[in-house]
Amino acid sequence: MVQQDQKELFETLEKQRQQQAEIDRILKIALPIMAFLLCVICANYNWQSTLGTLIVLTVAFIAVGIKRMNLYLWLGIIAVYCLIDIYFSYGSIPPSALGRQMGTMLTFTAIVGYSRPYIDGWYIRSKNNQL
Structure with a gap:
C-alpha cells in the first residue's frame, strides 16, 4: 500500500517537474x-545605459x-x-529618471517574480483539463 502511494507521488512530482521545464523553455x-x-x-538617453539596462533586466528576469x-x-x-546608472548619465539623480528607470525595472521584476507560481498553477490546470 505504501509502495503504491509513493509510486503515485513520485509520478506526480515527475510530471510537475516536466511541466515546469516546459514553462522554463517558454520563459527563456x-x-x-x-x-x-x-x-x-x-x-537613460545613451547607449551604455541601454546596454546595461538590457543586461541587468535580462539577468534579473531569468534569476527570479x-x-x-x-x-x-x-x-x-x-x-x-x-x-549608479542615473548618476553617471545625468551627473545627479533627478526624480524623473528615478521614476522612469527604477520604477519600471522594479515593478516588472516584481511582477515576474511574484507571477511565476501562478503561471505554474495555470499551466498545470490547463494541462489537466486537456486530458
Missing part, C-alpha cells in the same frame, strides 16, 4: 524579449522567473544599478 524566450522592450523604454532566486535580493541589485 519570452523574458529576454520583454527585457529588451523595457530597456528601450526605461533606459526561471532560477527562482530571492526576489528581494534582485530588487536591491536593480535599485543600486539604477542609482
Whole structure:
C-alpha cells in the first residue's frame, strides 16, 4: 500500500517537474524579449545605459522567473544599478529618471517574480483539463 502511494507521488512530482521545464523553455524566450522592450523604454538617453539596462533586466528576469532566486535580493541589485546608472548619465539623480528607470525595472521584476507560481498553477490546470 505504501509502495503504491509513493509510486503515485513520485509520478506526480515527475510530471510537475516536466511541466515546469516546459514553462522554463517558454520563459527563456519570452523574458529576454520583454527585457529588451523595457530597456528601450526605461533606459537613460545613451547607449551604455541601454546596454546595461538590457543586461541587468535580462539577468534579473531569468534569476527570479526561471532560477527562482530571492526576489528581494534582485530588487536591491536593480535599485543600486539604477542609482549608479542615473548618476553617471545625468551627473545627479533627478526624480524623473528615478521614476522612469527604477520604477519600471522594479515593478516588472516584481511582477515576474511574484507571477511565476501562478503561471505554474495555470499551466498545470490547463494541462489537466486537456486530458
